[in-house]
Amino acid sequence: MSKYEKNTAPDVKWQDITLAADVFEGGTSAAIETGDWRTIKPVIDWDKCKQCLLCAPACPDMSIPVMADGKRGDFDYFFCKGCGICANACPFGAITMVK
Amino acid sequence: MAYNLKENLMQGDRLSGGHRFCAGCGSPIAIRTVLRALNPEDQAVICSATGCAEVSTFIYPYTAWKDSFIHNAFENAGATMSGVETAYRALKKRGKIDETYKFIAFGGDGGTYDIGFQSLSGAMERGHDMVYVCYDNEAYMNTGIQRSSSTPMFADTTTTPQGKVVPGKQQNKKDLTKIMVAHGIPYVAQSTFISNFKDLSEKAHKAIYTPGAAFLNVMAPCPRGWRYPSEKMMEVTKAAVETCVWPLYEVIEGKYTINYRPKEKKPVEEYLKMQGRFAHMFKPGNEWMIETVQKHIDAKWEDLQNLAEIK
Ligand SMILES: Cc1ncc(C[n+]2csc(CCOP(=O)(O)OP(=O)(O)O)c2C)c(N)n1
Ligand code: SF4
Ligand code: SF4
Ligand code: SF4
Ligand SMILES: [Mg+2]
Numbered sequence: 410m411s412k413y414e415k416n417t418a419p420d421v422k423w424q425d426i427t428l429a430a431d432v433f434e435g436g437t438s439a440a441i442e443t444g445d446w447r448t449i450k451p452v453i454d455w456d457k458c459k460q461c462l463l464c465a466p467a468c469p470d471m472s473i474p475v476m477a478d479g480k481r482g483d484f485d486y487f488f489c490k491g492c493g494i495c496a497n498a499c500p501f502g503a504i505t506m507v508k
Numbered sequence: 509m510a511y512n513l514k515e516n517l518m519q520g521d522r523l524s525g526g527h528r529f530c531a532g533c534g535s536p537i538a539i540r541t542v543l544r545a546l547n548p549e550d551q552a553v554i555c556s557a558t559g560c561a562e563v564s565t566f567i568y569p570y571t572a573w574k575d576s577f578i579h580n581a582f583e584n585a586g587a588t589m590s591g592v593e594t595a596y597r598a599l600k601k602r603g604k605i606d607e608t609y610k611f612i613a614f615g616g617d618g619g620t621y622d623i624g625f626q627s628l629s630g631a632m633e634r635g636h637d638m639v640y641v642c643y644d645n646e647a648y649m650n651t652g653i654q655r656s657s658s659t660p661m662f663a664d665t666t667t668t669p670q671g672k673v674v675p676g677k678q679q680n681k682k683d684l685t686k687i688m689v690a691h692g693i694p695y696v697a698q699s700t701f702i703s704n705f706k707d708l709s710e711k712a713h714k715a716i717y718t719p720g721a722a723f724l725n726v727m728a729p730c731p732r733g734w735r736y737p738s739e740k741m742m743e744v745t746k747a748a749v750e751t752c753v754w755p756l757y758e759v760i761e762g763k764y765t766i767n768y769r770p771k772e773k774k775p776v777e778e779y780l781k782m783q784g785r786f787a788h789m790f791k792p793g794n795e796w797m798i799e800t801v802q803k804h805i806d807a808k809w810e811d812l813q814n815l816a817e818i819k
Binding site (some may be wrong): 466467 | 521525527529531533535537541565566567568569570571574577697701732737739741772781
């Protein structure tokens with residue numbers, strides 16, 4: 410995050426936040442771990458995965474990365490909230506939701 | 509260029525993880541797909557009407573948007589974006605900006621069909637070179653599932669609770685897509701999430717790159733408000749399309765095209781039965797509700813097919 414990052418702890422004074430609460434850099438929510446919301450998690454069976462990529466665009470949390478070689482990588486558990494959409498979207502049963 | 513899922517995904521996303529939409533929410537899926545339709549070299553200015561999208565993506569000092577984003581009120585996303593687009597055109601004319609910028613406003617159904625409607629209508633009528641995207645989850649979800657003019661008939665919401673006296677919402681869903689067509693703008697489309705996302709991706713690309721005002725209405729289910737298990741998202745949107753509850757179509761310069769015609773139109777029950785908000789419709793004695801919805805959907809589908817035949 411940029412030098413403009415501001416403290417928003419409950420005791421912060423209004424003088425110490427940015428003017429008009431401006432945010433000076435894009436995509437900074439990447440610092441927030443939402444994976445700790447998860448109660449169940451997706452796991453992939455690479456033997457069953459055919460790299461059709463149908464799971465990837467259906468993820469609400471950008472947690473199925475598609476790499477430079479055009480193949481999907483493992484789940485990004487830092488963000489994945491365990492909704493299960495990917496498991497249902499996979500036509501090959503390669504994704505299982507586990508406790 | 510022909511749509512290719514792999515290439516589309518390899519560009520990466522312009523919405524970042526760490527946003528606070530509920531698990532399984534449809535809105536970020538709509539947003540990230542629309543943003544991937546931007547040419548990677550183009551800049552974008554985005555705003556959102558207050559609603560789940562705005563409060564989940566823009567919690568100070570964090571933003572999930574990699575592009576410039578303007579936090580505005582509930583009722584004025586259309587006005588905000590038309591002002592920015594006008595300023596850009598003025599600066600461009602004076603040679604003060606070199607890059608290409610695109611302008612996208614997002615709004616929930618409450619912010620679009622209801623309170624932001626006049627602002628949207630004005631922006632479209634003035635023909636600003638922008639896209640307005642409604643992520644339609646058919647109620648005011650962020651404040652606790654209140655009905656909107658987009659909520660379908662009989663849906664159980666906190667302001668249209670179903671019971672012995674009232675059967676849920678008593679009015680039909682407003683047909684906003686057709687109202688936007690009536691504005692005479694060059695591009696209007698309706699879409700949702702289907703298999704490889706070709707439909708939504710192509711429509712978003714056309715909406716962004718058609719000069720002038722464009723409107724995109726995207727069904728974006730809310731597992732909380734619709735009361736279905738979050739993993740069923742893609743089944744719910746598929747059923748909406750296969751039953752013709754939410755047909756996929758686009759209107760280019762006034763000409764209607766249906767992008768997908770189900771081989772065999774499924775009965776509306778197939779869609780309704782997946783969702784808790786319609787559960788009361790399946791109680792004995794309430795068959796008339798399902799019949800009423802079926803008749804309405806049949807008439808709308810017939811009407812759409814007639815419009816698509818007009819040369
Ligand atoms: C003028 C005004 N009235 C009421 C509110 C409170 N409010 C915030 S979000 C919201 C509901 C938004 O519904 P919708 O546009 O459908 O988006 P969703 O939350 O469903 O994504 C309401 C009523 C507000 N922010 N401003
Ligand atoms: S479980 Fe949900 S959030 Fe996690 S990777 Fe699958 S679709 Fe994404
Ligand atoms: S949908 Fe299934 S088979 Fe296709 S890429 Fe994803 S995990 Fe692999
Ligand atoms: S309430 Fe519904 S629309 Fe809002 S974030 Fe949760 S799932 Fe999404
Ligand atoms: Mg809504």
